[in-house]
Each structure stands twice: as structure tokens, then as C-alpha cells.
Amino acid sequence: MSLKHKNEKKGLKKILLMGNPNVGKSVIFSRLTGANVICSNYPGTTVDFTKGIMRIKGERANVIDVPGTCSLEPVNKAEEVAVKMLKEGDIIINVVDATNFERNLYLTIELLEQNIRVIVALNMWDDVKHKGINIDVKELEKMLNVPIIPTVAVTGEGIKTLVSRLDEAKSPDVKPKSEEEKWIEIGEIVKKVQTVKHRHHTFSERISDATVKPVTGIPIAIIVLFLVFQFIITIGNFVIEEILDPFFCNYYGPWITGIVSSFAPSGTLHDILVGQFVEGELDFAQSFGLLTTGLYVPFVMVLPFVTLFYLMLGLLEDVGYLPRIAVLVDTIFHRLGLHGSAIVSVMLGLGCNVPGALSTRILETRKQRFISATLLAICVPCMAQTAMIFGILGRYGAGYIMIVFSTLILLYLLLGFIMKKLIKGESPELFMEIPPYRKPSLTALMKKTWMRVRSFLVEAVPFVILGVFIVNILYISGAIDILGNIFAPVLVGWLGLPKEAAGALIVGFLRKDVAVGMLLPLGLSPMQLVVASTMLAIYFPCIATFVVLIRELGVKDMIKSCIIMLSVALIVGGALRLILLGV
Amino acid sequence: MDLSKLKPGKIARIVGLEGGHGFKRNLRIKGIKEGKNIKIIARQPVGGPLVVEVEGMQTVIGRGMARKIFVEEL
Ligand SMILES: Nc1nc2c(ncn2[C@@H]2O[C@H](COP(=O)(O)OP(=O)(O)O)[C@@H](O)[C@H]2O)c(=O)[nH]1
Numbered sequence: 001m002s003l004k005h006k007n008e009k010k011g012l013k014k015i016l017l018m019g020n021p022n023v024g025k026s027v028i029f030s031r032l033t034g035a036n037v038i039c040s041n042y043p044g045t046t047v048d049f050t051k052g053i054m055r056i057k058g059e060r061a062n063v064i065d066v067p068g069t070c071s072l073e074p075v076n077k078a079e080e081v082a083v084k085m086l087k088e089g090d091i092i093i094n095v096v097d098a099t100n101f102e103r104n105l106y107l108t109i110e111l112l113e114q115n116i117r118v119i120v121a122l123n124m125w126d127d128v129k130h131k132g133i134n135i136d137v138k139e140l141e142k143m144l145n146v147p148i149i150p151t152v153a154v155t156g157e158g159i160k161t162l163v164s165r166l167d168e169a170k171s172p173d174v175k176p177k178s179e180e181e182k183w184i185e186i187g188e189i190v191k192k193v194q195t196v197k198h199r200h201h202t203f204s205e206r207i208s209d210a211t212v213k214p215v216t217g218i219p220i221a222i223i224v225l226f227l228v229f230q231f232i233i234t235i236g237n238f239v240i241e242e243i244l245d246p247f248f249c250n251y252y253g254p255w256i257t258g259i260v261s262s263f264a265p266s267g268t269l270h271d272i273l274v275g276q277f278v279e280g281e282l283d284f285a286q287s288f289g290l291l292t293t294g295l296y297v298p299f300v301m302v303l304p305f306v307t308l309f310y311l312m313l314g315l316l317e318d319v320g321y322l323p324r325i326a327v328l329v330d331t332i333f334h335r336l337g338l339h340g341s342a343i344v345s346v347m348l349g350l351g352c353n354v355p356g357a358l359s360t361r362i363l364e365t366r367k368q369r370f371i372s373a374t375l376l377a378i379c380v381p382c383m384a385q386t387a388m389i390f391g392i393l394g395r396y397g398a399g400y401i402m403i404v405f406s407t408l409i410l411l412y413l414l415l416g417f418i419m420k421k422l423i424k425g426e427s428p429e430l431f432m433e434i435p436p437y438r439k440p441s442l443t444a445l446m447k448k449t450w451m452r453v454r455s456f457l458v459e460a461v462p463f464v465i466l467g468v469f470i471v472n473i474l475y476i477s478g479a480i481d482i483l484g485n486i487f488a489p490v491l492v493g494w495l496g497l498p499k500e501a502a503g504a505l506i507v508g509f510l511r512k513d514v515a516v517g518m519l520l521p522l523g524l525s526p527m528q529l530v531v532a533s534t535m536l537a538i539y540f541p542c543i544a545t546f547v548v549l550i551r552e553l554g555v556k557d558m559i560k561s562c563i564i565m566l567s568v569a570l571i572v573g574g575a576l577r578l579i580l581l582g583v
Numbered sequence: 584m585d586l587s588k589l590k591p592g593k594i595a596r597i598v599g600l601e602g603g604h605g606f607k608r609n610l611r612i613k614g615i616k617e618g619k620n621i622k623i624i625a626r627q628p629v630g631g632p633l634v635v636e637v638e639g640m641q642t643v644i645g646r647g648m649a650r651k652i653f654v655e656e657l
Pocket residue numbers: 019020021022023024025026027028038039040041042043044045046068123124125126127151152153154155318438
């Protein structure tokens with residue numbers, strides 16, 4: 001046995017957080033570890049496990065936030081992950097939603113049969129009272145024969161007790177029961193320990209009803225999404241036009257050109273750092289210097305929209321609105337071989353395709369995951385790309401932007417409809433709990449937004465700068481001409497674009513936002529810009545998404561998916577050329 | 584009668600589930616269980632899913648699945 005392996009075996013104790021989806025595991029996880037993790041009010045958002053370290057009485061232990069699962073017989077990939085991880089744990093903290101006590105008990109009973117030490121956190125204890133539920137914790141502890149600790153994860157109530165009683169976790173000696181026997185046992189437990197007072201619908205429940213009834217729900221959804229969109233656009237443009245752009249143009253630009261000119265007044269180094277001047281002036285969008293465009297694109301053109309988008313997405317998530325949207329769009333998504341939950345990968349994907357691709361795991365079958373991942377890669381531009389499309393097309397009028405996005409939406413529907421027919425496999429129906437609306441916590445929302453923005457800053461911005469660097473290399477080395485000639489038949493002959501657009505196609509593998517930005521200096525007509533930006537969205541995912549998709553779909557399916565992407569790009573590109581450019 | 588025929592706003596008692604083991608378990612762990620009262624909150628058009636409520640918890644369920652849940656109107 002290798003040393004490393006031995007250490008791992010002997011190493012830190014593993015504590016697994018397990019429970020049904022959306023019971024508050026992620027919040028408990030961050031309470032235990034102090035780590036920031038993203039929680040949301042959508043069943044199944046923890047699709048991948050998160051690891052952290054906690055201290056129990058001075059001793060360090062590994063804590064793992066396992067994806068939510070309702071039973072140890074998994075129905076989707078996220079649940080499979082959960083069941084596989086069970087074997088590795090030393091202690092299980094079974095998080096139970098006290099307001100849904102009865103249905104949560106099934107997993108608990110299953111866990112108790114597993115010959116592993118269990119302790120139960122009876123979470124959402126604050127909501128229990130509002131709902132007129134009463135649970136006799138002492139009696140429950142006696143019946144299950146493991147420690148039961150009521151907790152309110154969001155305020156931290158009960159977490160200390162949970163930690164201090166961790167080593168009381170035990171594996172009660174129970175003989176395995178059949179499923180029917182389990183349900184009988186659950187019935188008996190519930191009868192003995194839980195009383196529910198009848199009460200009327202609360203205000204938030206009436207709103208909840210209105211948002212899922214089609215007659216009221218659909219208009220509400222349209223208004224909500226419209227307001228969200230308006231908010232992002234208005235505030236985003238304001239911040240760019242009134243604050244960031246003036247700062248860059250009036251202060252940063254002259255300062256940085258001054259510094260660079262002092263040691264490299266002209267020549268290659270100057271061009272790489274501050275870029276080519278346009279009509280004798282620095283143009284932040286077009287000069288393509290590392291210190292000019294390389295910073296202007298991520299920080300001025302993209303960051304405001306990314307931040308606002310994540311703020312809004314986080315709000316919709318935390319309030320619990322996303323599952324309602326899933327209900328309303330389910331009928332349409334069913335025609336695409338998917339079901340309503342696929343909207344989650346679209347919404348996340350509009351921020352960044354990587355989490356969008358990961359979230360396809362909440363779908364049950366291979367067919368659904370294939371369709372939603374392929375549609376994501378083809379038809380859902382990330383916020384960075386969207387911001388750039390707005391940036392370069394906005395100046396010619398909103399109509400052009402509309403053409404790009406209408407094309408993508410239409411393509412999503414059409415392609416989904418075709419794939420549903422052609423791809424073998426099952427498309428099960430939507431079956432999901434709809435969590436109650438919750439008042440979002442401002443600090444949690446800010447923290448979540450910051451974590452997502454930070455991951456953009458840390459994981460995307462360096463690649464944007466690298467992208468700009470590659471653009472420089474392409475031009476300085478003359479590779480752009482060679483590539484241009486190679487791609488000319490497609491670009492010029494088929495799409496009606498100049499052959500220099502080849503550079504954008506290449507850089508698009510790395511970063512779509514930089515690629516869209518590269519279109520600007522080419523002097524394209526607005527319609528050519530429409531064709532080119534649509535192509536950049538469709539033809540291939542960026543490298544980060546590509547890597548995740550290979551992992552999620554497997555190599556074979558990913559090859560299939562790529563073939564679909566490239567052929568769709570060619571067909572749609574040709575069609576757009578005919579329709580929009582008329583040549 | 585099966586659940587898909589229950590009118591929105593009406594309450595019924597679940598009397599039986601039809602289908603394989605996995606399917607039944609899946610329903611029961613989401614609270615849709617024999618003996619429980621169930622209410623239709625909303626019904627999406629053109630064969631879309633139903634939003635149902637059992638013991639205060641709402642669940643969305645496809646029309647096809649709803650046809651395998653048998654209820655008696657109260
Ligand atoms: N009222 C209340 N809400 C909670 C509690 N714990 C978690 N939540 C909320 O429940 C939702 C789901 O929590 P999350 O940790 O993402 O669930 P997970 O899917 O089990 O990881 C979030 O909106 C939390 O803010 C609690 O004890 N009381």
C-alpha cells in the first residue's frame with residue numbers, strides 16, 4: 001500500500017451531509033465549515049459534492065455536502081453521486097426538513113439500515129411553528145435510537161448542539177425491512193410524534209398558487225422576466241456609460257499610454273500593450289492591447305452585466321421562483337424531449353455555460369441530458385458573450401440584437417423538437433417538489449453574487465487577457481492570413497463574411513466575448529455582425545464548457561453533439577446569409 | 584377516478600397507486616401516498632403537468648403520472 005493511500009485511509013474523519021433535495025444541507029455545510037457555498041431554493045441545485053474542513057473539539061474532520069437524494073435508490077445522476085459517496089463516510093449527518101417530516105423519513109430509515117453512524121439534524125425548525133406542526137423530538141429520538149437535533153440553518157440555531165453531539169452518532173441495530181414495512185413504520189412514527197394543526201392558506205401560499213396557475217402565472221412570468229431584463233440593461237448601461245467608460249477614457253487611457261510610451265513609444269511591444277491606434281487615437285474596444293482592450297472588455301463591457309445578472313438570478317433562486325418557471329414552461333419543454341427542470345440549465349447557462357452544463361445532471365435520462373447539453377452549447381450565449389453582442393450591435397439599434405436572440409430561441413425550439421424525434425431513449429415527465437416562497441436573506445444573496453462574480457474574475461478574466469494576447473500573436477505573426485485563407489471557403493463563400501473573421505472563430509474556442517469583440521475592427525455591416533455573432537454563439541462551446549461537457553456526456557456523445565453543433569452552424573449560417581445579407 | 588380528472592380546487596383522497604416498485608416509491612417519498620388528501624392547485628394546458636398539494640407541500644407532476652394515481656373525491 002502506498003504511503004499516500006495509507007494516509008488517506010488513516011486520515012481525517014469523513015462526515016457526510018445527506019438529505020432530500022432542498023432541505024438546507026448547503027447552509028448547514030457553510031455553517032459547519034465556514035466555507036461559502038452556493039445555496040438556492042431549487043430542488044437539486046447541489047449536483048456536485050462540495051468538500052470542506054471543520055473542527056470538532058479541536059480535531060479536524062472532512063465534511064462533504066452530498067447531492068440531495070430522496071432514497072438510496074437513485075433516479076438521476078446527482079442522486080447516483082450521493083449513493084456512491086455513502087460508503088466513504090464515517091458519520092452521516094442526515095438533514096431532515098421538519099416541515100416535510102414524513103416524506104423525509106424514508107431516507108432516514110434507509111440510512112439507519114446501512115451500518116454507518118447517523119445523527120439527524122431536524123432543520124427548518126423555525127418554519128415548523130408557522131405551519132402549525134408539532135414534533136416530539138424526545139419521542140422521535142427514542143423511536144429512531146439516534147440523536148435528533150432541531151436546527152435552523154439560516155440563523156445558526158442548534159448548530160452548536162449538533163457539533164457537540166456529533167460523536168453520539170450511532171448505527172442502531174435494526175434489521176432490514178422491506179419497502180412496505182418501512183412505510184408502515186414511518187406511518188407509526190409520524191402518528192406518534194407529529195401533530196398538525198389545521199390552518200388557512202397564508203398570503204405567500206396564495207401568491208404561490210397564482211404563480212403556477214397558467215392564467216395568472218404566465219402573465220406574471222412575462223412581467224417578472226421583463227422587469228429583470230430591464231433592470232439589468234438599464235443599470236448596466238448606466239454604470240458603463242456614466243462611470244466605467246468615462247473613467248477608462250479620461251483617466252486610465254491617457255495614464256497607461258503615457259507610461260507605455262515612456263519606454264516603448266512605438267513598435268511591437270507598444271502594440272501588444274496598448275494596441276493599434278484607430279485614427280490616431282486609442283480606442284478601447286478596437287485597439288486590442290493587453291492593457292487597454294484586455295482590461296476594457298472584461299471590466300467595462302462585461303463585468304457590470306455579469307454582476308447584475310447574477311444578482312437577479314440569485315434573487316429568483318432564493319425567493320424560489322425558478323421552480324414555478326419550470327412548471328410553466330414544462331409543456332413546451334416536453335415537446336423538446338425535456339421537461340421543465342431543463343430551464344435551470346438555460347438560466348444558469350445565460351450566466352456561464354459551465355454551471356449550466358453541470359446542472360443538466362438533475363435530468364433523469366441520458367436522452368434528456370444529451371438534448372439539454374447540446375441545446376445549451378448551441379443556443380445559450382453566456383452573459384459575457386451577450387454583453388459583447390449588446391456592446392457591438394447596440395449602437396446600430398435594438399432590432400439587430402433581436403434578430404440574434406430570436407434566431408437562437410427559434411433554434412432552441414426547432415432543434416429540440418428534431419432531437420426529441422431522432423434520439424433514442426426516454427423523456428420522463430416533470431415530477432418535483434415546489435418549495436415554498438422564502439424571504440431571501442440579503443447577506444446570503446450578496447455572498448452568493450460575490451462568489452459567482454469572483455469566479456468570473458478569477459476564472460474568466462485571465463483567459464480574456466490571454467485571448468487578447470493570442471489576437472496580437474495571430475496578427476503579428478501573420479497567422480491570421482494563413483487561417484483566413486484556410487477558412488475562406490466557409491467564411492467568404494458560405495457565410496458572406498470577410499476572411500479575417502477566421503481570427504474570431506479561433507479565439508472563440510477560448511473566449512466568446514473576446515471573439516465577438518474581434519468583429520468590431522473588421523468594419524462589418526450591421527447585418528454581417530448579426531450573422532457573425534450568431535455563428536460565434538452556435539458553432540462550438542468555449543473550451544471550459546467543452547471540457548465539462550466531455551465529462552458529463554462522455555466522449556462518444558460529445559462527438560455526436562459536436563457534429564450537431566458544426567452542422568447546425570453551417571446550415572443556420574448559410575440561411576442567415578441568404579435571408580439577412582441577401583447574397 | 585384517476586388524479587388527472589380531478590378538477591382544480593377540489594380535494595380528494597388517494598386510494599391507490601399503479602405502476603412499478605420504483606415508480607410507487609418515487610411518489611411516496613414525495614408525499615403522494617395512499618390515505619393522504621390531495622388537492623389540484625393548477626393544471627397546465629394542452630396536456631401539461633398538474634400542480635398538486637399534499638399536506639401543505641406542493642408538487643408538480645406530469646399528466647401521465649397523474650393518470651396512475653387513483654383518488655376518491657371528498
Ligand atoms: N426558514 C428556513 N429556511 C432555511 C433553513 N435552512 C435552509 N433554508 C433555506 O432553504 C433553501 C434550501 O437550502 P439549501 O441549503 O440550498 O438546500 P440543499 O439543497 O439541501 O443544499 C434555501 O433558500 C435556504 O435559505 C432553515 O433552517 N429555516
